[in-house]
Amino acid sequence: MDKKTILALILIGLVILLMMPRQKKGSRQRSIETTEQEEPIAGSDTPEPSIEAAPQPAVPSAPSERSVVRLSPEFTPKEVLLGNEYLYGGISTEGGTVRSWQLKTFRGKEGIGDVELLAGETRGLSLSMWSQDLDGWDDLSKVEWEDRSTSDELRLVTDLGEGRHIEKILRLHPDAYHAEMRLLFEGFEPGTRYRLGWLGGMAITEKNVRDDVHAMQVRTYMGGEVEKYNLKKGKALHPPSVVGALDWVCLRNKYFAIALIPASGQEHTFSVSAPPWDGTSRKSYDVFMEGTIGEDYEERMTVYLGPQSYAEVVSLGVGLEHAMDLGWRGFRPIGKVILTVLIAMHRVISNYGIVIILFSILIKIVVYPLTRSSYKSTAKMQALQPMIAPLREKYKGDPQRLNKETMKLYKEHGANPVGGCLPMLLQMPILFALFGVFRSTIEFRQACFVSGWIEDLSQPDPYYILPVLMGLTMFIQQKMTMKDPKQAAMVYIMPIMMVFIFKGLSSGLVLYYTLFNVLSGLQQWIMKRESAA
Numbered sequence: 166m167d168k169k170t171i172l173a174l175i176l177i178g179l180v181i182l183l184m185m186p187r188q189k190k191g192s193r194q195r196s197i198e199t200t201e202q203e204e205p206i207a208g209s210d211t212p213e214p215s216i217e218a219a220p221q222p223a224v225p226s227a228p229s230e231r232s233v234v235r236l237s238p239e240f241t242p243k244e245v246l247l248g249n250e251y252l253y254g255g256i257s258t259e260g261g262t263v264r265s266w267q268l269k270t271f272r273g274k275e276g277i278g279d280v281e282l283l284a285g286e287t288r289g290l291s292l293s294m295w296s297q298d299l300d301g302w303d304d305l306s307k308v309e310w311e312d313r314s315t316s317d318e319l320r321l322v323t324d325l326g327e328g329r330h331i332e333k334i335l336r337l338h339p340d341a342y343h344a345e346m347r348l349l350f351e352g353f354e355p356g357t358r359y360r361l362g363w364l365g366g367m368a369i370t371e372k373n374v375r376d377d378v379h380a381m382q383v384r385t386y387m388g389g390e391v392e393k394y395n396l397k398k399g400k401a402l403h404p405p406s407v408v409g410a411l412d413w414v415c416l417r418n419k420y421f422a423i424a425l426i427p428a429s430g431q432e433h434t435f436s437v438s439a440p441p442w443d444g445t446s447r448k449s450y451d452v453f454m455e456g457t458i459g460e461d462y463e464e465r466m467t468v469y470l471g472p473q474s475y476a477e478v479v480s481l482g483v484g485l486e487h488a489m490d491l492g493w494r495g496f497r498p499i500g501k502v503i504l505t506v507l508i509a510m511h512r513v514i515s516n517y518g519i520v521i522i523l524f525s526i527l528i529k530i531v532v533y534p535l536t537r538s539s540y541k542s543t544a545k546m547q548a549l550q551p552m553i554a555p556l557r558e559k560y561k562g563d564p565q566r567l568n569k570e571t572m573k574l575y576k577e578h579g580a581n582p583v584g585g586c587l588p589m590l591l592q593m594p595i596l597f598a599l600f601g602v603f604r605s606t607i608e609f610r611q612a613c614f615v616s617g618w619i620e621d622l623s624q625p626d627p628y629y630i631l632p633v634l635m636g637l638t639m640f641i642q643q644k645m646t647m648k649d650p651k652q653a654a655m656v657y658i659m660p661i662m663m664v665f666i667f668k669g670l671s672s673g674l675v676l677y678y679t680l681f682n683v684l685s686g687l688q689q690w691i692m693k694r695e696s697a698a
Contacts, residue, residue: 236259236307236308236309237309240259240309242257242258243257243258243312244256244257244258244265245258245312245319245321247314247319247337247344248337249337249338249339249340249341250269250339251269251270251340251341251342251471252267252268252269252270252337252342252470252471253265253266253267253269253279254266254267254335254337254470256290256321256335258309258310258311258312258321259306259307260288260305260306260307260308260310261290261291261292261305261308261310261321261323261333262288262289262290262291262306263287263289263290264283264287264288264289265283266282266283266289266470267279267280267281267282268282268342268421268470268472270472271472271610271611272611273370274369274370274371275372276611280370280421281368281370282367282368282370282421282423282470283367283368284365284367284368284369284447284449286365286449287363287364287365287366287367287368288362288363288364288365289363289364289423290333290346290361290362290363290468291304291306291361291362291363291364292305292306292331292348292359292360292361292362293305293359293360293362294325294353294357294360295357295358295359295360302360305325308323310322310323310333311323317336318334318335318336319334319336319337320332320333320334320335321333321334327352328351328352329350329351329352329353330349330350330351330352331348331349331350332347332348332349332351333346333347333348334346334347334348334349335468341471341477342469342470342471342472342477343467343468343469343470343481344467344468345465345466345467345468346465346466346467346468347463347464347465347466348361348463348464348466349462349463350458350462350463350464351461352460353458353459353460353462354460355458355459355460356457356458356459357457358455358456358457358458359455359456359457359458359464360453360454360455360456361425361453361455361456361464362451362452362453363416363423363425363451363452364451364452365449365450365451366381366416366448366449366450366451367381367416367417367418367421367423368418368447369418369447370419370420370421371418371419371420371610373624373625374445375445376419377418377420378418378445378446378447378448379419380417380418380419380490381416381417381418381447381448381450382394382395382416382417383414383415383416383417383437383450383452384415384487384488385407385411385413385414385435386411386412386413386415386483386484386485386488387407387410387411387412388409389484391487391488394437394450396439396448396450397442398442398443398444399441399442399443399444400442401438401439401440401441402438402439402450403438404436404437406434406435406436407434407435407436408432408433408434408435409432409433409435410427410430410431410433411433411435412426412427412483412484413425413426413483413484413485413488414435414452414454415485415488416450416452417473417488419605420472420473420605420610421470421471421472421473421607422469422470422471422472422473422478422485422488423468423469423470424467424468424469424485424488425452425454425466425467425468426466426467426468426469426481426485427464427465427466428464428466431456431464431465432456433454433455433456434454434455434456435452435453435454435455436452436453436455437451437452437453438450438451439451467481467483469481469485472607473489473607474608475489475501475504475505475508476508489605490601490604490605491504491598491601491602491605492597492598492600492602493597493601495594496594496597496598496601497598497601499594499595499598500598500599500601500602503595503598503599503602504602504606504608506527507520507524507602507606508608510523510524511608516612516613516614517608517609517612517614518612518613518614518615518619518622518673518676519614521622521673521676521677521680522676522680524677525680525681526680526684528599528681529681529684529685529688532592532595535592536592536685536688536692537688537692539586540689540692540696541692542580542581544696545578545579545580545581546580546582548578549574549575549578549580552574553571553574556570556571596681599677600674603671603673603674603677604670604671604674609621609622609623609671609673610623611623614672614676618630619631619672619676621672622671622672622673622676623671623672624671625668625669625670625671625672625675626668626672626675629668631667631672631675631679632663632664632667632668632675633664635663635664635675635678635679635682636660636661636663636664638679638683639659639660639663639682640657640660641682641686642682642685642686642689643655643656643659643660644656645686645689
């Protein structure tokens with residue numbers, strides 16, 4: 166979580182306390198030439214955009230890796246496509262690596278075309294074999310792979326000589342973002358080591374490049390624990406290797422994820438590396454999973470390339486939801502409930518901006534009993550102030566006696582000194598969970614609220630209208646609740662600070678907190694009228 170987020174959470178909590186009333190004091194594949202124009206995949210119901218052959222610059226190898234080029238002069242690489250109603254993938258016969266992966270259900274960062282998850286230099290599902298002759302890794306990314314695909318699965322085969330063959334088989338689920346992969350090794354000596362890699366990380370997919378790059382991480386899940394690997398500015402990344410039965414390894418940006426999920430119980434050696442990062446450009450992670458094979462061996466793995474959608478990742482049943490950011494750990498269960506409610510409301514209401522407005526009203530209704538209890542308790546405390554003042558004068562030299570007499574007075578009149586703040590403090594986990602969900606949920610990505618104004622609820626308000634409105638509503642509400650003249654300066658300072666912080670946050674989040682302020686002020690006005698009646 167970045168510094169701006171932490172500061173915003175602290176200020177939100179402080180504002181809540183200040184605003185309290187106070188007393189005084191089915192997959193299909195085909196092969197094409199990469200130099201030819203691509204045609205739509207047969208069997209597709211809708212016109213399919215073409216996938217251009219990705220540029221193929223060499224990816225720097227890890228320090229211990231040595232490459233052997235086996236491409237014949239007459240070899241022309243082909244790109245084998247596979248797709249379903251959700252996505253397209255492109256696998257090159259040069260190296261058998263993934264070169265392109267586009268999601269048809271999401272738009273690109275400018276709202277045009279399908280979103281592409283791979284950067285130009287990314288090489289997904291690359292293979293290396295340990296070579297005793299080289300005393301290092303023999304990189305197979307420059308080896309010819311023969312396309313033997315069928316209508317049901319993508320199948321690439323390479324012949325390494327001396328009876329050694331490798332088959333890479335991918336079967337794409339018809340209505341999901343993941344594929345089942347099988348690696349078949351034949352003719353290898355027992356104990357031969359292999360390494361499956363994802364080289365070059367993933368692409369920047371969002372218009373707000375800074376947020377997307379900041380969110381780029383590698384995460385692993387093993388034994389119920391999540392480990393995060395995050396590249397820092399000016400530093401390279403070379404942590405120690407990890408050996409064990411990994412549940413998954415995941416590369417992610419703000420809204421999308423690429424995950425390698427081994428078959429249950431298989432042990433691998435995991436490693437990750439990345440070159441120094443300049444603080445602004447894309448983070449280029451290289452991820453490796455190393456295993457040992459026998460004479461004949463089969464590796465099974467699920468490959469997920471899709472959105473960080475809670476419903477999608479939970480359906481895999483491997484805990485991949487832990488790769489998502491749903492706020493701090495203690496608030497995540499609340500965040501999951503909130504996200505479920507928002508998605509359910511969106512099934513009925515197509516505009517997520519309207520959903521946020523109605524959800525704000527719903528939250529205020531749910532917490533109204535706590536707010537009302539806080540207001541009534543505070544009102545009692547204020548009514549007792551004229552009776553407490555003489556006690557302070559009488560026992561000003563005896564703090565213990567003053568405290569005893571004050572508590573006796575509270576008890577006689579049924580007042581609770583913590584009753585004013587405790588109900589409000591109970592609401593803070595809800596507000597913090599809301600902050601995490603609204604800031605990172607993919608459901609708000611490119612969701613339009615008002616055309617010509619807020620056309621993407623995941624992006625900041627381009628005209629700063631909502632941040633200014635939020636500051637004004639906060640100022641008015643604080644003026645309504647401020648009882649101590651010593652707090653007058655904060656009434657002016659806090660709204661200005663919040664405007665400058667929230668102007669760079671998602672408009673969906675700012676919309677919610679603006680409505681929260683308006684509804685809180687309305688509640689204060691209603692309760693004052695009830696007290697005066």
